[in-house]
Amino acid sequence: MFLYGNEEKQKNIEMIAKRIEVCEKCPLNLTRTNTVPGSGNVDSPIMFVGEGPGADEDALGEPFVGRAGQLLEKMLKEYAKLERNDVFITNIVKCRPPQNRVPTQEEVKSCQSYLDGQIIVIKPKIIVTLGNTPLYYFTGESKITQSRGRFFNWYGDIKIFPTFHPSYLLRNQSSTKGSPKWYAYLDMRIIGIMYRALKQGKDVEEVTKTVEEKIKSLENAGGSQT
Ligand code: SF4
Numbered sequence: 001m002f003l004y005g006n007e008e009k010q011k012n013i014e015m016i017a018k019r020i021e022v023c024e025k026c027p028l029n030l031t032r033t034n035t036v037p038g039s040g041n042v043d044s045p046i047m048f049v050g051e052g053p054g055a056d057e058d059a060l061g062e063p064f065v066g067r068a069g070q071l072l073e074k075m076l077k078e079y080a081k082l083e084r085n086d087v088f089i090t091n092i093v094k095c096r097p098p099q100n101r102v103p104t105q106e107e108v109k110s111c112q113s114y115l116d117g118q119i120i121v122i123k124p125k126i127i128v129t130l131g132n133t134p135l136y137y138f139t140g141e142s143k144i145t146q147s148r149g150r151f152f153n154w155y156g157d158i159k160i161f162p163t164f165h166p167s168y169l170l171r172n173q174s175s176t177k178g179s180p181k182w183y184a185y186l187d188m189r190i191i192g193i194m195y196r197a198l199k200q201g202k203d204v205e206e207v208t209k210t211v212e213e214k215i216k217s218l219e220n221a222g223g224s225q226t
Pocket residue numbers: 020023024025026027028029035093094095107110111
C-alpha cells in the first residue's frame with residue numbers, strides 16, 4: 001500500500017486498511033488472495049473510485065495495477081498531466097469478486113464503512129467515479145454515457161464527476177470523436193484542470209462552474225484530444 005502526504009492522514013488510512021485486512025463481513029473474504037484497500041496521495045483534492053479489484057490487484061494488494069490500471073495511469077499522464085501518486089485511488093469493494101463479476105448490493109453495503117472512512121479522512125473535493133458501479137453508488141444513476149461530463153452533489157461540498165472505467169475503454173478501442181475513449185480523454189483533461197485549480201486553493205463550486213463551460217467547448221470543438 002503506497003501512501004503519500006500528511007502523516008496523520010496516512011496513519012488513519014493505514015488503520016482502515018488494517019481493518020479491511022481482517023474483514024469477514026461479506027463472502028468475498030473467502031475467495032480473496034489479498035485485500036485491496038487503495039493507495040495514493042492522502043492530501044489529494046481528487047479521489048478515484050472504481051468498482052472492485054481484478055486478478056492482478058488481488059494478487060498484489062494494490063488497486064489498478066493490471067492493464068486497466070496501466071491505461072488509467074497513461075491517461076492521467078497524457079491528458080490530465082498528473083502522476084498516479086497525485087491522486088488517491090480505491091474501489092467500492094476492497095476484495096475481488098470471483099470472475100470479476102459486479103459486486104452485489106449486499107457486498108457493496110457490507111464494504112461501505114471503509115470507503116466512507118477513507119472519504120472522511122482524505123476529504124476530497126471531487127470524487128471521480130470509474131464506470132457504472134461507483135456511478136450508481138454515489139448518484140443513483142445507472143448510465144455512464146449519459147452521466148459523464150456532469151457534476152453531481154454528494155454529502156458536504158463533495159462533487160461527483162463520473163467517467164468511463166478503463167477496462168471498458170480497453171474493450172472499445174476507437175478514439176474517434178464521440179467514442180467512449182474520446183470522452184474519457186476529454187474528462188481527463190478536465191480532471192487535470194480541476195486538480196491544479198483546487199491545489200491553488202480555488203473554491204470547488206467556482207472550479208466546477210468554470211469547467212462546465214470548458215467541457216461544452218471541448219465537446220463542440222471536435223478533433224483529437226491531444
Ligand atoms: S469486500 Fe469489503 S466487506 Fe467484503 S470482505 Fe472484503 S473488505 Fe470486507
